[in-house]
Amino acid sequence: MNQISTLPVDIKGKPFKRPGFVIVLLVGAFIAILNQTVLVIALPKIMEDLNVTANNAQWLITAFMLINGIMIPVSAFLLNQIASRNLFLLAMGCFAIGTVVCAISPTFQLLLIGRMIQAVGSGVMLPLMQTLMFMIFPPDRRGEAMGLVGIVIAFSPAIGPTLSGWIVDSYHWHYLFYLILPITVIDMILAIYFLKNVIQLTKPKLDILSVLLSSIGLGTLLYGIGIGGDKGWGSPIVWISCGIGLIALLLFSLRQFKLKEPILELRVFKSKGFTITTVIVSIIFMTMIGSEILLPIYTQKIHGYSALQSGLVLLPGALVLGLISPIAGKIFDMYGIRKLSIVGMVILTLGTIPFLFLKQDTSIWWIVTAYSLRMLGMGLVMMPLATAGINALPQALISHGTAANNTVRQIFASLGSAIIVGVMSTSVSQYISHHGMNQAPHLLFDATIKGLNNGFLAAFILTILAFIFCFFIKQPVKDNAQ
Structure with missing residues (x-):
């Protein structure tokens, strides 16, 4: 050729x-x-x-x-x-x-x-x-x-x-x-x-109302999610912010379907291949962001590590993810997405289980190994799934597909960190409330570990949910651009 x-x-x-x-x-x-x-x-x-x-x-x-x-x-x-x-x-x-x-x-x-x-x-x-x-x-x-x-x-x-x-x-x-x-x-x-x-x-043509609705919707929704952990999910400001955001985004979505030239072509979600892969990737991204927040808390508060040392704990996993990503891409090009996604999600699930049982004396090398295993599974599925979703769209909708994919992922990332960190914080408060502050000095350590375990449990449940969704992926995902 x-x-x-x-x-x-x-x-x-x-x-x-x-x-x-x-x-x-x-x-x-x-x-x-x-x-x-x-x-x-x-x-x-x-x-x-x-x-x-x-x-x-x-x-x-x-x-x-x-x-x-x-x-x-x-x-x-x-x-x-x-x-x-x-x-x-x-x-x-x-x-x-x-x-x-x-x-x-x-x-x-x-x-x-x-x-x-x-x-x-x-x-x-x-x-x-x-x-x-x-x-x-x-x-x-x-x-x-x-x-x-x-x-x-x-x-x-x-x-x-x-x-x-x-x-x-x-x-x-x-x-x-x-x-x-x-x-x-x-x-x-x-x-x-x-x-x-x-x-x-x-x-x-630029539709000013669409820009205003999307800006208000995403701005207030992400703000509400962001302050939920600090203010508490029962706080009126949180519910009002999230409510305004959801209503504005609903109005934005309805308007896009009526416009001849929408700001964001939401018809990309009519593609089942695009929708299911976008949801799976977003859930996986939720657990990745949540884990990267929880692990430094564990290494710094429980093991007494410095900020630099905490960052170094995450580095081997990042190297694994970086090394496996191009390999996973080539595997996807050769064999498609369904089997690759299932194998990757099995590895990701297995790599998450050890974090449900963290203790004060858990070896840091065990943490590094388990986290690297999680990143291996994540590398096998995250970008190949995103690619499969975009491949399901015609060429003219690729820019709208990537924008929609990134928007959903951004919302899920904010929601994921709020949920996972929120579960941890609530668990710590309940543990201290149940045992009383007049107990042994190690109470705060025990409460923190309990909260971290529950936070990772939330991540584990989300991982299982994403795993189940993988069985709804059709193989092969057809490419309409050809």
């Missing part, structure tokens, strides 16, 4: 080579995802340096997630409105500006503004990256492509806390942003040379 015929082509029909294109996208996605997790470990130092409370400091994470979530659905509209390379440069440029603001910020207010500007770029970057990866790989190689994406998704959350712990312990939290900035600038320069325009623009 002629090599030219196997190359991707831009909108003018001109062939180009993939490697530079792919590297630019993966680096952009890497720093966008890294930026989501890099600040978690640094919050105590920021609170001390800027003299803010924990509730205020948490907004550096919450506000980022809110803006990020709001931008994801809008990305499908932007993908069809602005040329691919220009949109990438705009997103990365916005991210770079936000990073500069964060790096030089002398006050909490300016740091928060910088994080929100970063989130605008990040919210466009991730669905843009996934859409472009699908556009430049043929259907029979999309598993390989998403395996590469899986490496980025694996390494970023694990490297974030480890890197953050080292920088905060050794230097100053401002250096977190000084480190990200030059990588962002270099990636933008490379994008000018390597990125091509591969999406034929349809120039849809």
Whole structure:
């Protein structure tokens, strides 16, 4: 076969080579995802340096997630409105500006503004990256492509806390942003040379009401979920926020079906293959985020580890996930999704069981091994399932499919962390209430371990639910784009 015929082509029909294109996208996605997790470990130092409370400091994470979530659905509209390379440069440029603001910020207010500007770029970057990866790989190689994406998704959350712990312990939290900035600038320069325009623009009309409804809906829903753990799920503000969010999202959805050119084409959910895989991936993502919150609590509060040491505990699992993702992608390309998803979910389930029985003297190597087993199973299923779902859509709906997939995953991630951490917190409170504070000094240790076990039990139940859904996947998932 002629090599030219196997190359991707831009909108003018001109062939180009993939490697530079792919590297630019993966680096952009890497720093966008890294930026989501890099600040978690640094919050105590920021609170001390800027003299803010924990509730205020948490907004550096919450506000980022809110803006990020709001931008994801809008990305499908932007993908069809602005040329691919220009949109990438705009997103990365916005991210770079936000990073500069964060790096030089002398006050909490300016740091928060910088994080929100970063989130605008990040919210466009991730669905843009996934859409472009699908556009430049043929259907029979999309598993390989998403395996590469899986490496980025694996390494970023694990490297974030480890890197953050080292920088905060050794230097100053401002250096977190000084480190990200030059990588962002270099990636933008490379994008000018390597990125091509591969999406034929349809120039849809912007429906302002749809943007308002999606922004209000996602913003208030994610806010309500985010404060549920702190305020309590019975708090009126939580119910009001979630209620307004759900009503706005319902109105947004109904409007999309009526519009000739919707902001987000929700008809992608008419595809059973896309819907079932999106739900499974979102549930798995819930358990991944929840586990990455619970494990540092265990290592720091029970084993007395530092922030850097806690990050290092997660690193072997991230390496396993990063190594298996491209292999899983190739297996998917050769054999399809159904058997691969079932095998992966069995491994993921087995890797979750040990966390139901954590004790004060549980070996840290046993934790690392079990967590790595979980990541092995996750690597076998997460990106292949996402690929199978997108493959079930026609080419014209790929941008809407990736935006919808990322939106649902963002909501599930927020909900998952709230549920799993909420279960842990409630269990700790009930344990202390039942035994009384006048008991032995190890009471708080026992309560924390009980809460962690119950938190992982919630993750285990969610894993079983995702496992059951895998049996409803039809094999093979047909590709309508061919």
